[in-house]
Amino acid sequence: MVxxxxxxxxxxxxxxxxxxxxAQKGYDVVIAxxxxEKLAQVAEEIRLLNRKVLAIPTDxxxxxxxxxxxxxxxxNFYHIDVLVNNAGICMSAPMVQTTIEEWQQIINVNLWSYIYTIKTLLPHFLSRxxxxxxxxxxxxxxxxxPNMSAYxxxxxxIAGLSETLRLELEPSGIHVCGVHPSVTKTSFLERAVFKNKEGNTDNQQAEQMEKFMNSPLASSSEDVAKAIWQAVKHPQAEIIVGSAKFPATLYRLFPGLTQWVFQQAT
Known part of the structure; x- marks a missing residue:
């Protein structure tokens, strides 16, 4: 069975x-x-790999x-073996300049969407x-x-959801893993929001982010995809991808120093 x-x-x-x-590894794929238009283009690339694909435009x-x-x-496929929750938006703004509507939007996309897919698909996983x-x-x-409270x-x-669900679902044969990338070379800047202390668009911060995305420290989308594949084939609690390992380790060992460094950078 595929x-x-x-x-x-x-x-x-x-x-x-x-x-x-x-798809290259032999999976059939549902993409949302x-x-x-972009979703249809991805679907066509998957078909060229001789795999079945279902593309469903979805908010x-x-x-x-x-x-x-x-x-x-x-x-269409009668069974789903793997769910990859990946949808997300980025926002950088001081708390005082982040509106309640912006909070609601980022929580709806970055958190509630994960809860919706898990809650809806979980009975299928449990039955199998x-x-x-x-x-x-x-x-x-x-x-x-700094200045990314909402994000x-x-x-x-998401980290808490993943860690708690792992404890809850592993006895039922269901594995849960959080994959945590650093800044990744994608087109997310098209949808990202950057605000300064006055609440205006912060072009300088956006430019700095773009420079970092083009530096060797940034991960590629393919790096993260490979980490996701490893998490499926070799189950583990979590994976921190690429250059994210250094600040994560530094903060775990020296939280005060790490916070001071970040404060000096703002």
Missing amino acids: STVLITGASQGIGKATALLF ARNS VSDRDAVTNLVNQALA QQGTIINVGSFGSKVPL CTTKHA
Whole structure:
């Protein structure tokens, strides 16, 4: 029986790279994202790898849309073996300049969408007594990042969700793993929000982020996809990808020093 993976946020970046890698490894693929045109392009690349693919344009922050996504996936493939929660948005802004509406948006996309997919697909996994859930988080769940309270809140929540679910579901044959990349070379800057202390768009911060994304310290989407594949094939508690390992280790060992360094950088 051919295995099937469901991936959210799959129209570009990490999600696209993961979809293509799993297709290369022989999986059939269900991909979801809001951008239907880009999603269709990814689907065509998967078909060229001689794998079956179902592309479903989905706003994963909409609970009913996620229910439809999972129902369509099961109706077409009858079983899902792996869920990769990857959809997300980035925001950098001081707390005082982050509106409640912006908080709601980032929590809806970065956290609630993960809860929706897990909650909807979990009965299927439990009925089969098997399955893998990969939650793509961020090194922002391991290290406090200046002026990113909303973003880090959601990523800490993803780490907590993954760790707790692992304890709960492992006795039922279901593995849960958090994969935490550093800054990754993707097009996420197209959707990212950067604000300064006055609440205006912070172009300088966006430029700094773009420079970092093009530096050797940034991970590639393919690096993260490979980590996700390893988490599926060699189950483990979590994977911290690439250069994220250094600040995560530094903060764990020397939290005060790490916080001081970050404060000097702002």
